[in-house]
Amino acid sequence: MKILIAEDAPSDRLLLKLHLEKLCHDVVEVSNGEELVEYFKSYGVDLDLLVVDLNMPYKTGVEAVVEIRELQGNYDASWIPIIILSGSDSDDDIFRCIEAGADDYLTKPIQHKVLAAKLLAMMRLADMRKRLVSANTSLEALSTTDYLTSLPNRRAFEKDLSAEMAKSLRYGQSLSVAVFDIDHFKQINDTYGHEGGDVVLKEIARRFNRFKRAGDVFGRIGGEEFGLFLPYTTAQEAFTACERYRMLLSEDKYSYESQLINLTVSVGVCAYHNEETQLELIKCADQALYQAKHQGRDRVVLNCTG
Numbered sequence: 001m002k003i004l005i006a007e008d009a010p011s012d013r014l015l016l017k018l019h020l021e022k023l024c025h026d027v028v029e030v031s032n033g034e035e036l037v038e039y040f041k042s043y044g045v046d047l048d049l050l051v052v053d054l055n056m057p058y059k060t061g062v063e064a065v066v067e068i069r070e071l072q073g074n075y076d077a078s079w080i081p082i083i084i085l086s087g088s089d090s091d092d093d094i095f096r097c098i099e100a101g102a103d104d105y106l107t108k109p110i111q112h113k114v115l116a117a118k119l120l121a122m123m124r125l126a127d128m129r130k131r132l133v134s135a136n137t138s139l140e141a142l143s144t145t146d147y148l149t150s151l152p153n154r155r156a157f158e159k160d161l162s163a164e165m166a167k168s169l170r171y172g173q174s175l176s177v178a179v180f181d182i183d184h185f186k187q188i189n190d191t192y193g194h195e196g197g198d199v200v201l202k203e204i205a206r207r208f209n210r211f212k213r214a215g216d217v218f219g220r221i222g223g224e225e226f227g228l229f230l231p232y233t234t235a236q237e238a239f240t241a242c243e244r245y246r247m248l249l250s251e252d253k254y255s256y257e258s259q260l261i262n263l264t265v266s267v268g269v270c271a272y273h274n275e276e277t278q279l280e281l282i283k284c285a286d287q288a289l290y291q292a293k294h295q296g297r298d299r300v301v302l303n304c305t306g
């Protein structure tokens with residue numbers, strides 16, 4: 001482990017350092033509470049454990065621990081265990097330190113065997129914490145990603161669009177939204193089976209992602225429906241971009257089980273006018289999509305009334 005010792009007494013610090021190095025740990029040292037917090041701010045992510053003296057100049061161990069725990073936040077991946085060292089074995093001191101955010105308390109003079117045992121426990125704690133954070137990150141990714149296409153799912157798409165609408169409102173930048181619907185998808189399912197339909201959905205998502213302009217965000221918002229928002233893009237520019245997506249899809253036929261499938265999409269586009277709700281904005285693009293289907297499919301329609 002990489003361990004930071006915060007101890008103002010040079011002899012205690014040296015003894016502790018030698019002992020930890022004997023146990024094959026990497027040791028860095030600071031000599032007061034202020035330095036401890038500063039070191040943690042700059043290099044905290046590289047550390048595995050803090051061993052902190054209770055009584056130190058500038059900031060006590062407790063004050064430093066409180067600051068460090070505040071910096072980390074509750075679910076921050078940079079969380080690491082903290083052991084407090086003190087000459088006092090008063091119940092009040094022990095309680096105060098643990099309450100402040102320390103995980104263990106050792107009285108001086110330090111019994112080396114006891115310290116080694118505590119280090120083992122702290123390693124276990126840090127390891128469990130890391131695994132929990134990593135599991136949470138995976139769960140978060142799963143809950144925002146469409147399992148079939150790996151695009152953002154409807155929930156994530158709407159969340160990201162909300163943030164983009166807020167930015168557009170605040171900075172007066174243009175923003176447009178489009179809804180893409182695959183044409184005659186039922187026929188594809190009927191011909192190639194549901195599995196074949198799934199493969200086609202994946203292929204379309206892959207192509208959209210490949211053609212995608214930086215900043216544009218695609219999401220799968222329904223069975224065979226994709227949403228797209230285009231930041232910094234006016235209605236006319238969004239129309240042109242969607243026309244490009246449409247053509248790139250239809251011009252390159254897709255081969256599935258040695259048969260060429262003609263893939264086309266109908267698209268409805270609408271610009272955000274900084275007054276409508278997200279529901280109204282998507283409805284505006286949906287109305288244009290309806291017209292695109294009505295006019296014969298494989299086309300982009302811009303809703304100018306939105």
Ligand SMILES: Nc1nc2c(ncn2[C@@H]2O[C@H](COP(=O)(O)OP(=O)(O)OP(=O)(O)O)[C@@H](O)[C@H]2O)c(=O)[nH]1
Pocket residue numbers: 148181182183184185186187189193194195196197198201222223224293297
């Ligand atoms: N394979 C597959 N099919 C899906 C999925 N989600 C929805 N569908 C199918 O998509 C088809 C959509 O059919 P319709 O709404 O009739 O539309 P369409 O055949 O594309 O016709 P138009 O939109 O009018 O061009 C339905 O048959 C759904 O079962 C999916 O995840 N996988």
